[in-house]
Amino acid sequence: MQQLSSTLRFLLQSVGLGLVVAAIVIIAKPFWAQSESLRQNGNEITSFNQAVRKAAPAVVNIYSMGEIQGSYYQPQSSRVWRLGSGVIMDSQGYILTAHHVVDNVDKIEVALQDGRRYAAQLIGSDRYTDLAVLKIDAENLPVIPVQSTRRVRVGDIVLAIGNPYNIGQTITQGIVSASGGRVGVSNSYSDLIQMDAVINQGASGGALVNTAGELIGINNARYNSAFGDGGEGIYFAVPYENARKVMKTLIQEGKVVRGYIGISVNPNFSEEQSLSGILITGVERNSPAAKAGLQPNDFLVAIGGDPVRSAPEGLDRVAGSEPGTKLEVEFYRNEKRMTTTVTVAELPR
The missing domain is CATH 2.40.10.10 (Trypsin-like serine proteases)
Incomplete structure (x- = not known):
């Protein structure tokens, strides 16, 4: 009986050890596979092959x-x-x-x-x-991998995939230099990812993915300065979460309705001056802002009863308000704190 008990104990220990080893192999296998994929002919290499695939x-x-x-000089359409x-x-x-x-x-x-x-x-x-x-009406479509919980960070490596100049699909590599906010793009209604992955003509609308092959943005444009020249190595993409929301609204409603009050702002003023708020640089004639008495150089500090820390935050709050909504706006004019009420209109198409 004692010998049977010892044998049974030995078998249980062996089975338990085997299960532990199997679990370790299953958990570690992806990491081993990745390490092997980075070694060729005994040398370590870096590859984004799996992400691209x-x-x-x-x-x-x-x-x-x-x-x-057609125009006056060329009447015929083309x-x-x-x-x-x-x-x-x-x-x-x-x-x-x-x-x-x-x-x-x-x-x-x-x-x-x-x-x-x-x-x-x-x-x-x-x-x-x-x-x-x-x-499109099609079956068996390949779908882009997404991971909405993974945040885009400054310094992340990204890959832009598209079809520039119709030469076939290409992949360009870059690094994220800014994410969130509008990174200096005045009066934009979309947060942007700024990176140096090249977006040539024909690649707009393609995918910006991380090194796991997950979609993080829709490739958008190259930066052009006020002097008409392009910014070397400055390209933009609309973040996936923003694009997903717009896509859902377009599918359900056919259009996106945004609130509008008719102000131009300095997007970088708060950061440059270490102040929380929005500096108004212009007010459109007959706009909701003009009717509410707002003027250029007013400094907005609260919209709808909540403080605003930056131009992107304030514009988002206005854009997300239903047309007809009355928003109380607090602002400073000549160092005097003032309050007015703005009736939000629909952003003109």
């Missing part, structure tokens, strides 16, 4: 055609075509792209990386965030 099939080429009306990129967001065939890729066109075609081509329907677009939603 996950994301690239869901990035499509977009070809759109439209008609430009046909033009545009090149862009897009991202397959779900198996139902919804595709996110840039508004300027499909603006004022009457024919849109989508080409997948496996060679399939489809006519696309424009579901809706929003020029203020430079986003548009297309729909």
